[in-house]
Amino acid sequence: MKIAVTATAADFDxxxxxxxxxxxxxxxxxxxxxxxxxxxxxxxxxxxxGAGIQAGKTIVETGCTAIITGNCGPKAFRILTGAGIxxxxxxxxxxxxxxxxxxxxxxxESSEANVEGHWI
Amino acid sequence: xxxxxxxGKGGTGKTTVATNLAVAVGKGTTLLDCDVEEPNVHLFLxxxxxxxxxxxxxxxxxxxxxxxxxxxxSELCHFSAITLVADELYLFPNMCHSCGGCVMVCPAGALTExxxxxxxxxxxxxxxxxxxxxxxxVGEAMSPPLxxxxxxxxxGRELVIxxxxxxxxxxxxxxxxxxxxxxxxxxxxxxxLNDLKLAVEAVRVLGMPFGIVINxxxxxxxxxxxxxxxxGIEILMSIPYSRKVAEYYARGRLLVEAxxxxxxxxxGLVEKIRAAVERGTR
Numbered sequence: 001m002k003i004a005v006t007a008t009a010a011d012f013d014x015x016x017x018x019x020x021x022x023x024x025x026x027x028x029x030x031x032x033x034x035x036x037x038x039x040x041x042x043x044x045x046x047x048x049x050g051a052g053i054q055a056g057k058t059i060v061e062t063g064c065t066a067i068i069t070g071n072c073g074p075k076a077f078r079i080l081t082g083a084g085i086x087x088x089x090x091x092x093x094x095x096x097x098x099x100x101x102x103x104x105x106x107x108x109e110s111s112e113a114n115v116e117g118h119w120i
Numbered sequence: 121x122x123x124x125x126x127x128g129k130g131g132t133g134k135t136t137v138a139t140n141l142a143v144a145v146g147k148g149t150t151l152l153d154c155d156v157e158e159p160n161v162h163l164f165l166x167x168x169x170x171x172x173x174x175x176x177x178x179x180x181x182x183x184x185x186x187x188x189x190x191x192x193x194s195e196l197c198h199f200s201a202i203t204l205v206a207d208e209l210y211l212f213p214n215m216c217h218s219c220g221g222c223v224m225v226c227p228a229g230a231l232t233e234x235x236x237x238x239x240x241x242x243x244x245x246x247x248x249x250x251x252x253x254x255x256x257x258v259g260e261a262m263s264p265p266l267x268x269x270x271x272x273x274x275x276g277r278e279l280v281i282x283x284x285x286x287x288x289x290x291x292x293x294x295x296x297x298x299x300x301x302x303x304x305x306x307x308x309x310x311x312x313l314n315d316l317k318l319a320v321e322a323v324r325v326l327g328m329p330f331g332i333v334i335n336x337x338x339x340x341x342x343x344x345x346x347x348x349x350x351x352g353i354e355i356l357m358s359i360p361y362s363r364k365v366a367e368y369y370a371r372g373r374l375l376v377e378a379x380x381x382x383x384x385x386x387x388g389l390v391e392k393i394r395a396a397v398e399r400g401t402r
Binding site for chain 1: 201206
C-alpha cells in the first residue's frame with residue numbers, strides 16, 4: 001500500500017510537518033517495504049492562496065490511498081476525500097514513526113476538516 | 121476631482137477628515153464610504169432617502185456533463201478557484217477573483233457566468249451631500265469588487281471624496297486607484313509614523329499626488345513632521361489634540377459645525393488639494 005506523509009525535510013526520519021498545504025515536502029511511502037520517495041511542495045509554500053487545493057491535487061496524482069498529516073482544512077479535505085484518499089491526523093514524531101503508528105492502527109481517519117480554511 | 125482619504129493605520133481619523141471635508145465643501149459633493157467591511161460615515165452623516173441594491177460578482181457555473189476534463193480552466197486560474205483533480209472539476213467560489221478567464225478558455229462550453237452576492241450598495245442624501253456606501257456581506261472576504269462598484273456609482277460627479285479602508289492591501293488600492301489625490305491621515309505616534317511610511321510607499325507605487333493630515337497633533341512627538349520634511353511631503357492640515365475635538369467626535373458630531381476654526385481649516389484644505397492636483401497635471 002502506498003501512503004503519503006507530510007515532512008519538514010526530505011528525510012524519512014525528519015519530524016512530521018503539521019501543515020498540509022504548506023508542508024515542506026511530502027514523502028510517499030510503501031508500507032510493506034518502508035521504502036520512500038520525496039514529492040516536492042516548493043511551489044505551494046509560496047502560493048498566495050489555494051495551497052491546500054494544489055497540495056491535495058499533488059497527493060491525488062501520487063496515487064496514494066492515505067495521507068498522514070497534522071492539520072487539514074476544508075478545501076484540501078474536499079479534494080482528498082473526493083478522490084477517495086483517507087486523511088489521517090494525530091500522529092506524533094518523525095515521518096517514519098507516523099507511518100509506523102498508522103500501520104499499528106494507532107491513528108484514526110478524519111471524518112471532517114480539523115482546522116478552518118484560509119480565505120484569501 | 122476625486123480625493124481619497126486613506127491611512128496605513130486604522131483609527132487615525134479618516135472618517136473624521138472625509139466627513140468634515142465633505143460638509144465643508146457642501147453642495148455638489150459626493151462622499152463614498154469605501155471601508156466596506158466596517159462602513160461608518162452614516163454615524164456622522166445620517167442618510168435620508170436611503171436606497172439599497174444588492175451587489176453581486178461573477179463566478180463560473182460548471183455543467184459537469186459538458187465538461188471534457190481538459191484542465192484549461194484549472195491551468196489558467198492562479199487562485200485555484202477552479203481546479204481539475206483526477207477528472208473531477210472542483211469549484212471554490214470564495215477563492216474566485218471574477219476575472220472570467222475560465223469561461224473564455226473552456227473549449228467545451230461547460231462554463232457559464234453565474235453570480236454570488238458580495239454585499240449591498242447604499243445611496244442616500246445628507247443635506248446637499250450625496251452619500252454612497254458599500255456594505256460587505258458578513259462572511260465575505262472579497263471586498264475590492266464591491267469597492268469598485270461604489271466608485272462606479274459616483275461616476276461623472278464633480279467632487280468625490282472617498283473614505284478608504286485602512287492598511288495598504290488590495291481593498292485600499294481598489295479605493296485609491298483612479299483618484300486624483302490621496303490625503304493620508306496619520307497621528308504623531310510611532311504606530312502612526314510606521315504605518316504612514318507604508319502608505320506613502322503604496323501611494324508612490326501608484327504615482328499619485330498626495331499629502332498628509334496630522335490628527336491629534338501635539339499628542340506625541342515631531343517625528344511625523346520631520347519625516348514629511350525629509351521626504352518632501354506636504355502637511356496640509358493639523359487637527360488639534362483637544363478635549364473639545366474628542367467630545368464632538370464621541371457624540372458623532374461634525375467638527376466643522378461645532379468649531380468655526382475647523383470649518384475654516386477644512387474649507388482651506390480642499391483648496392490646497394485643488395492647487396496640488398493642478399500643479400500635478402500641469
